[in-house]
Amino acid sequence: MTVLERMGIRAEIEERAARAGAMTYVKESGRLAATTSTEAFSGELEILRGDLVDILSERTAGTTEYIFDDSIAELSQDDSGVDVVFAGGVTRRFDLVIGADGLHSNVRRLAFGPESSYVRDLGYYASICTVDNHLGLDHSGQILNVPGKTVGIYSARNNTEAKALFYFASDPLAYDRRDADAQKAIVAERFAGIGWEVPTLLDGLRTAPDFYFDSVSQVELDSYSRGRVALVGDAGYCASPLSGMGTSLAVVGAYVLAGELHAAGGDHVKAFAAYDIRMKGFVVACQKQAVDGAKWFVPASKWFIKVRDLTFRLMPYLPWRNMIRDMSLKVGNAIELRTYEDRRPRRAVPLP
Numbered sequence: 001m002t003v004l005e006r007m008g009i010r011a012e013i014e015e016r017a018a019r020a021g022a023m024t025y026v027k028e029s030g031r032l033a034a035t036t037s038t039e040a041f042s043g044e045l046e047i048l049r050g051d052l053v054d055i056l057s058e059r060t061a062g063t064t065e066y067i068f069d070d071s072i073a074e075l076s077q078d079d080s081g082v083d084v085v086f087a088g089g090v091t092r093r094f095d096l097v098i099g100a101d102g103l104h105s106n107v108r109r110l111a112f113g114p115e116s117s118y119v120r121d122l123g124y125y126a127s128i129c130t131v132d133n134h135l136g137l138d139h140s141g142q143i144l145n146v147p148g149k150t151v152g153i154y155s156a157r158n159n160t161e162a163k164a165l166f167y168f169a170s171d172p173l174a175y176d177r178r179d180a181d182a183q184k185a186i187v188a189e190r191f192a193g194i195g196w197e198v199p200t201l202l203d204g205l206r207t208a209p210d211f212y213f214d215s216v217s218q219v220e221l222d223s224y225s226r227g228r229v230a231l232v233g234d235a236g237y238c239a240s241p242l243s244g245m246g247t248s249l250a251v252v253g254a255y256v257l258a259g260e261l262h263a264a265g266g267d268h269v270k271a272f273a274a275y276d277i278r279m280k281g282f283v284v285a286c287q288k289q290a291v292d293g294a295k296w297f298v299p300a301s302k303w304f305i306k307v308r309d310l311t312f313r314l315m316p317y318l319p320w321r322n323m324i325r326d327m328s329l330k331v332g333n334a335i336e337l338r339t340y341e342d343r344r345p346r347r348a349v350p351l352p
């Protein structure tokens with residue numbers, strides 16, 4: 001929240017906040033099992049990823065060059081810069097390359113080595129897609145757990161649509177990351193035979209306009225840079241969807257990286273070293289939250305589902321009723337944010 005304020009975009013994000021609301025846990029019969037508060041599920045402020053991307057790209061369109069439908073094919077660096085060969089065939093030279101290309105980062109593969117050296121699976125898969133809000137959910141959601149599986153639906157975009165989510169525990173699966181139909185078939189197979197609204201949600205999954213499927217994984221690196229190439233966000237320190245902190249990590253990481261480069265007057269060696277030191281503890285705290293949270297979000301046994309539901313039912317009456325919110329706030333604030341004073345005149349260079 002502090003970074004959003006310093007960037008001057010907090011109000012805009014609040015305007016477009018998802019306002020997901022409270023989550024209800026249901027049984028296979030549809031009967032209510034427990035409810036969690038808005039803050040427990042959505043934190044202080046929630047926005048759909050695409051809406052955040054729109055705000056950031058609109059704000060930077062005049063001063064940042066965006067190239068779409070291309071990718072980096074080769075990187076080679078020397079003492080004064082990095083030569084980048086784009087997949088489209090063009091070669092350009094840059095002072096620094098910052099990879100912000102997600103869990104399966106291409107920049108990380110090129111500069112740090114193969115993904116298998118840095119990506120750790122937590123033992124789950126996640127899928128999410130847009131479906132009809134057929135239950136008429138009003139800024140709220142419903143979740144069903146069966147051992148090792150979580151399936152749910154929550155309203156989005158002012159109740160005009162809904163998001164269906166599917167999580168399941170699994171050993172690593174071999175599948176084609178470009179074949180959405182094959183991935184949908186995996187989800188359908190894992191959730192076949194489960195009652196409640198699951199058949200309708202699986203129908204929605206088959207025809208969804210968008211679709212996400214991936215392992216729930218974390219990225220562990222000793223340092224977030226190699227020479228003149230650095231990583232930010234999921235590429236460098238993915239905490240996984242189960243952390244609920246991925247966007248905070250990415251936004252805070254970008255702020256710290258930019259700030260340290262500014263403070264070091266562009267000396268990337270100094271700045272990247274400070275970036276590592278400042279981010280490390282925050283990354284560890286956010287990643288730990290995912291490992292701890294997984295047991296609660298995708299309970300492994302019927303017994304633990306009962307314990308979890310009972311805990312949530314009792315929670316409003318217990319002295320530690322705000323525990324989930326407080327824990328998340330503690331993790332979210334587990335970094336001291338420097339103010340990077342701008343002593344030199346600010347010069348935003350407009351693109352030609």
Ligand SMILES: Cc1cc2nc3c(=O)[nH]c(=O)nc-3n(C[C@H](O)[C@H](O)[C@H](O)COP(=O)(O)OP(=O)(O)OC[C@H]3O[C@@H](n4cnc5c(N)ncnc54)[C@H](O)[C@@H]3O)c2cc1C
Nearest residue numbers: 071100101102106128233234235241244245246247248250
């Ligand atoms: C199901 C789910 C639920 C989540 N829930 C939450 C939550 O509640 N709260 C939270 O804070 N976080 C959540 N997260 C995590 C959050 O979405 C990520 O941590 C965040 O988006 C990371 O931002 P990023 O910019 O580092 O990477 P990404 O958002 O993954 O963006 C990477 C970008 O790089 C592009 N790209 C990838 N490869 C290439 C390439 N070779 N060439 C060019 N471009 C490329 C991609 O198209 C993409 O645009 C969730 C994630 C998932 C999957």
